[in-house]
Amino acid sequence: MRCIVLGASGQLGREWIKKLNESESSTFDYVRGFNSAQLDITDRSSMLEVIEGEKPDVVVNCAAYTRVDEAEKRKEIAEKINCSAVRQLAEMCRSRDIKLVHYSTDYVFPGRKEDRQRFPGGYPEDHQTSPVNWYGATKLKGEQAIRQSGAAHLIIRVSWLCGQFGGNFVKTMLKLAGERDELDVVNDQWGSPSFTENVVENSMILLKENSEGTFNVTSKGITNWHEFACRIFEIMGKDIQVNAVTSDAFETVATRPSFSKLSTDKLARVKGAKIVSWEQGLQRLLNQLKAD
Template sequence: MKVLLLGASGQLGREWQRIIEAGYGDEIELITYTSDGLDITHYREMSDKFRNQKPDVVINCAAYTDVDGAEEHRKLARKVNTEAVLYLAELSNELDFKLIHYSTDYVFPGTKLNRREFPEGYHETYPAEPINWYGKTKWEGEQAIRQTTENHLIIRVSWLCGQFGSNFVKTMLKLGQERDELQIVNDQWGSPTFTENVVQNCLNLLNQEANGTYHITSEGLITWYDFAKAIFKVCGTKVNLEAVDSNAFPTKAKRPYFSKLNTQKIEGIEDSRIINWQEGLRKLLRQL
């Protein structure tokens, strides 16, 4: 199977490479492109490379992910997260490859009421209602895929963290070495998604020839404050943590108060495995 990976230098892209090189080298021919090596908004170049490579699967890990930056650079965010994704879907139809695309918990409204209504998280079919421009462009990208090609997997993740790139866990580890006290938001609820678990479940979905939209995150419901407290406890780092509300850290883009993703659908797929967030954290910290 020939797999073409876009956005290969990001958190998910690098995890895909690590796992395929470690265990699937005989089964998967992996061709990687960083965003510098292949800009998905350059349609002619992308089309030429796809026609030359003839992939069976294209994994799109490229995205405009600066949530606050998207509020200021709206055209660029939409170009990357919506318009380029539509073109990928059109190429999927034309060249007959499966498109794997990553989306976000930010497509949902994330209200405090929703937390009480859906303690296990949002189902895949819950109506999208993004509250910031990043979420809006990601939702439009999802819709572009659904309306263009059936041969796709749309994977929604939340609070993504892993060995590579920047994320909350690595930021906490750094700040824990530099400061004795930290203020951490305690009114945003969700669950971290660990990149290794994402890739493993995506490989299983590929093996099962699944199509459609799936949520992948970990079991449990916590705040960022809970997450930080657990990170320092596992590491044995002594830091005084103060729980604060979101308004202590004003941002250009509104953040959801609740962004838990329900994983019941993927748990119904044979050989899938959703891990508890504490298990995922302990494993990630060992890897780091």
């Protein structure tokens, strides 16, 4: 089988390429990645040329506009990348019997504070969506476009994405720990980190099992950013004071959800699924970062 990965220079894209290249049991005998410099997914003619030339059986779309605050200011470009380009891609896949794997976000949900009590295990896939910011709105539109296209697809929602490639919260905390003795971190936003290695592992399992539809892929358990930061420093032996503050302490352009935990109950029913606790995932990631 042939596979192409879009957004191949990002956190998930680089993890996909790494996993596919090192996996002897991979179902793909041809893999090629395209980063944004090589392929602009909003350019229909370029996308069509790649699809026609590569003739993939599976397209993995890791490309997205993920700057949450910037999306509020650059609404047109965020929608173009996260929705319009995804619609075009889905239509191309449908007409050529290509399976589309696409990544979405916890930000499609309302994130209400009271939902933490209503859904202690996290939002199930079929819970009503209601994004609180433009980034979430554009990602939801992308999901809807895929479903409406009729293409065979996997929509995989992730949250608080962290991995050994690219920038993320874990790397930011480690960088700041080398520059400061004290940090303020919010303690009123609750969720669970998705670790890129685990996300790709489970994505490959979903493909192997011929699963279709929408799946949440994240870690077991729930935490907040303050607790998450404290655990990072504890594991790494960093002596730094971490002050717990509310979201009001940081002025942001985009609203952030108070609760964005995703339920993994549906994923747990898939044969071979590997769901780790957020503590296990963090330990694994920090071991990888120390080894680099």
